[in-house]
Amino acid sequence: MPYLTSAMLGAALCCFAFLGFKARGRKGSLDDYVTARNSQTSTTLGLSFVASGMGAWILFAPPEIGAFAGPLALAGYALGSSLPFIVLGLYGPAIRRALPEGRSIAEFADACYGRGVRHWVTLVSVVYMACFLAAELTAIGAITSLLSDVPPNWVIIGVTLATLLYTVSGGLRASLATDRWQAWLLVALLMIVSSVTLWHLPAMPSGAVLPSIPTSSALSVSLTLVIAVTAANLFHQGYWQRVWAARDNQSLGRGAWMGGIATVVIVMVIGGLGMVAAMSGIALGEPPMPFFALLNNVPSWVAMVALVLAVTLVASSVDTLQSGIASLIVSRSEKPGVSITLTRWMTVLLMVPVVIVALQGLSILRLFLIADLLCAAIVVPVLLGLWQRMTPLAAIGGGLAGLMGAILPGWIGQESLSAGIMAASFPNSVPTLGPFLGALLASTTVSVVLAYVTSNKAVGQ
Structure with missing residues (x-):
């Protein structure tokens, strides 16, 4: 056989x-x-x-x-x-x-x-x-x-x-x-x-x-x-x-x-x-x-x-x-x-x-989840690249905010930065909503705000 x-x-x-x-x-x-x-x-x-x-x-x-x-x-x-x-x-x-x-x-x-x-x-x-x-x-x-x-x-x-x-x-x-x-x-x-x-x-x-x-x-x-x-x-x-x-x-x-x-x-x-x-x-x-x-x-x-x-x-x-x-x-x-x-x-x-x-x-599920979270933190700033107001600073700022947003739910929930980082690394290899939603919302919000601010400054100059 x-x-x-x-x-x-x-x-x-x-x-x-x-x-x-x-x-x-x-x-x-x-x-x-x-x-x-x-x-x-x-x-x-x-x-x-x-x-x-x-x-x-x-x-x-x-x-x-x-x-x-x-x-x-x-x-x-x-x-x-x-x-x-x-x-x-x-x-x-x-x-x-x-x-x-x-x-x-x-x-x-x-x-x-x-x-x-x-x-x-x-x-x-x-x-x-x-x-x-x-x-x-x-x-x-x-x-x-x-x-x-x-x-x-x-x-x-x-x-x-x-x-x-x-x-x-x-x-x-x-x-x-x-x-x-x-x-x-x-x-x-x-x-x-x-x-x-x-x-x-x-x-x-x-x-x-x-x-x-x-x-x-x-x-x-x-x-x-x-x-x-x-x-x-x-x-x-x-x-x-x-x-x-x-x-x-x-x-x-x-x-x-x-x-x-x-x-x-x-x-x-x-x-x-x-x-x-x-x-x-x-x-x-x-x-x-x-x-x-x-x-x-x-x-x-x-x-x-x-x-x-x-x-x-x-x-x-x-x-x-x-x-x-x-x-x-x-x-x-x-x-x-x-x-x-x-x-x-x-x-x-x-x-x-x-x-x-x-x-x-x-089992590399935990590594897979971390890679997914990195993607979630920067996907919106990248896809907003065709928006005329977007600037490199807005994209970079949005990506960094996405990483911070991934940590924030665990940080606030357990009142500890280390706990937030640990939660965003999925220690039990189980996908949880907090880090992903935090990354997506933070990156989107900061990208849009910085895009308006930096593009207005560029026009003003």
Whole structure:
């Protein structure tokens, strides 16, 4: 059985690598390598948003939220997962007009505010995407251990090498090409696994009720997840690349809405399985993993299909992250030989510490939450860059205020600065609303106030 499973996983990764190699750009320019500028239709973009946004996290987080927090909190998670696509669909045309030759969120920040803000945005974006990469690779190792006898380290390294082969070779075009196939494959596999698990589900107890928590708590969880997921994913450079890859503004808008709606449906379906698992009364495991608990009652071949689904999910998100990081670290030089070679090697080198962390099998949820909070603290000042009144001082001041706002709820609540800092570092690895809401409100308020003050001074002078 381990040999058959290894063969199936290897075949899937080889297929992805083949598709990526086949679609790599022929122009040989740096710009085409990192943006595939003005080349993608709405359908391709929609499928790409689905594939790149989905990862192994959908097999863990939505089912657990559905099982323990209920449908309202799950709806918030689904909305938060889809909002970044919709925001870029609505905001993207203005970005394309303001920066027609742009490549990244960092260049957008540079054009709006200068190099100082660009460096800060680049750092936050790279930290967030590195955390995302480590989380995805750690997850596929954990899933492999749960569902098979294949050594998890083999799969972690296999996914890393396979995706690097085609993203380093073909850039964004290779990632977009594999996304199309991966999106359809993950939908098909998810339907198979969901249908079979529901068919073999034990009879529902007569007193089964939907999981739920008090409405106020559910709303708090929902709002926290919307803020955290939306703010963090707006620093996902892989999504920003697709703003300039779109053939035109209409393609971008339609593709973003398609990706957003599909994401909501997928997250609600997989989260619904978690609710069903909780209602059925089956043991959810320790720590609880409702989706995998459902697989205990199904034929053994379903576990193999679920593992291929997990590898597809991880590969589709990892290749997007690798391509996104490449576009962030690329220099402004237009000498293709030098710039593309440097970008490729930097991408490979950055994956080394990511893989080392993933091989440890550690939980990096706390680090992920901190990265999300950093994003929430500066997302509004960055997106306000197209507002004519905004100034570099307002952006910097808003970002610093966002960091202070993240600390403030815990500081006031426990009357201690150290307690506020500790609360903003999520010691229990549980997302709480206070730091995220404080960061968002403080950064927005200070950015707007400073924008009016500094722009009025500039006019007066």
